[in-house]
Amino acid sequence: MRNLLIFIVKQHVILLFLLLQIVCISLIVSFNEPQKTHFISSSNAIFARMFSVNQAIGQYFNLATINEQLAEENSRLLKNQIFSRIDTSRIEQTINDTITNVHYEYMVARVINNSIHRTHNYLTLNKGKKHGILPNMAVISSSGIVGVVTNVSEHFSTVMSVLHAQYKVSAKFKNSNYFGSIYWNGNDYRIASLAEIPFHVKFNTGDTLVTNEFSNIYPPNIMIGTIESFNKTDFDNFYSIKVNLSTEFKNLEFVYVVKNLYKEEREQLEALQK
Amino acid sequence: MGNLFQKNILRFFTLFGLQILIFNNIPIFGYSLPYVYVLFFIMLPFDIHKTFLLILGFILGILIDFSTNSPGVHASATLAIAFLRPYILAKMAPRQGYDLNSQPMLAYYGFRWFFQYALIIVSIHHTILFFNLSFSFDESLFLIIRAIINIFFTMLLIVLSQYLVYKK
Numbered sequence: 001m002r003n004l005l006i007f008i009v010k011q012h013v014i015l016l017f018l019l020l021q022i023v024c025i026s027l028i029v030s031f032n033e034p035q036k037t038h039f040i041s042s043s044n045a046i047f048a049r050m051f052s053v054n055q056a057i058g059q060y061f062n063l064a065t066i067n068e069q070l071a072e073e074n075s076r077l078l079k080n081q082i083f084s085r086i087d088t089s090r091i092e093q094t095i096n097d098t099i100t101n102v103h104y105e106y107m108v109a110r111v112i113n114n115s116i117h118r119t120h121n122y123l124t125l126n127k128g129k130k131h132g133i134l135p136n137m138a139v140i141s142s143s144g145i146v147g148v149v150t151n152v153s154e155h156f157s158t159v160m161s162v163l164h165a166q167y168k169v170s171a172k173f174k175n176s177n178y179f180g181s182i183y184w185n186g187n188d189y190r191i192a193s194l195a196e197i198p199f200h201v202k203f204n205t206g207d208t209l210v211t212n213e214f215s216n217i218y219p220p221n222i223m224i225g226t227i228e229s230f231n232k233t234d235f236d237n238f239y240s241i242k243v244n245l246s247t248e249f250k251n252l253e254f255v256y257v258v259k260n261l262y263k264e265e266r267e268q269l270e271a272l273q274k
Numbered sequence: 275m276g277n278l279f280q281k282n283i284l285r286f287f288t289l290f291g292l293q294i295l296i297f298n299n300i301p302i303f304g305y306s307l308p309y310v311y312v313l314f315f316i317m318l319p320f321d322i323h324k325t326f327l328l329i330l331g332f333i334l335g336i337l338i339d340f341s342t343n344s345p346g347v348h349a350s351a352t353l354a355i356a357f358l359r360p361y362i363l364a365k366m367a368p369r370q371g372y373d374l375n376s377q378p379m380l381a382y383y384g385f386r387w388f389f390q391y392a393l394i395i396v397s398i399h400h401t402i403l404f405f406n407l408s409f410s411f412d413e414s415l416f417l418i419i420r421a422i423i424n425i426f427f428t429m430l431l432i433v434l435s436q437y438l439v440y441k442k
Contacts, residue, residue, distance in 0.1 A: 020328065020349075027346030038408070
């Protein structure tokens, strides 16, 4: 303490100079608009540079994985090149057949009851167990998704519509493959919400959302809707997005019930993980 | 000594008044203003106490700042010259040292000495001032040219003052 005091007394000119200079600089930065913006933007520039260096280093360490992926992709593409093929015209047909087994079957059904104004909306279809409909089958229309079969009787079945407050369906951007989940918040039957899209994802209003196969219910790439509007919220890390549903629930008449022929196989396989 | 003190006080207010009333309002070539108030620091007595010098530097700078509505910009530059002045004077001392009855004026130490001394002080002041005014190195060349033009006019006025006003 005594040494500190001696130091202060001895060096008081420099210390006073530094102190007053700090006062001046803080005055400059806080009261002069252009200087303030320069100060903030240059410190931002320094940080941005640090981050980009950091990212560049990260990319370098990822090179091994990226190389591996590229090599894999190359070999796959090479295999498809015409020069790596032998002409076996006779058996080509059968090969093609095994490649494209039927994955999804579609049964047409008519909507005989429908609601859109409640918070839990259901539809009733004129097909049932007798026609091969089972619970958890997807229901789609020619313009987009409709819902999922919940209960089945001999001749009828009920469908939990997308317009059901507890219904969630996985969706992805058609152009970028980023996925989130669609849910209905109970107000407008044409508008749903898309959640879990983080801030770094780039998209525009009007971008198309389609189904993916995560749910093991819907076939992939079935239209869900388009982005109506989006905004950033302060309290979490995800966009809040409004989606214009492509299905017109108000005048649904004919729908398709989708049967996934490989559903059990996938469920059994995935059950092994649990 | 009392006489010298009064003279400096008078000079403080005269230069401050001249600066804010006249020189701040006559831009040369549209944007350079001669900052003649620096003359006050140049002409302070040799043996002024360093702490007192710093405080004077801060006060005059901040007064100019408040009159030009740019808090801290001038004060930072005047502080720097107030801090560096004793070192500059020590470096430039003639062989036999300074005569304490004299003042740092052209009339006592000649044109060559005074010009060098004033140029160093004015250059330091203007460099810091112009940096503070833009607070970036984005347009360094433009800034340097502006500062050099400004240094030229300030020096012109300071040297003229030595011939016209501050005679022995």
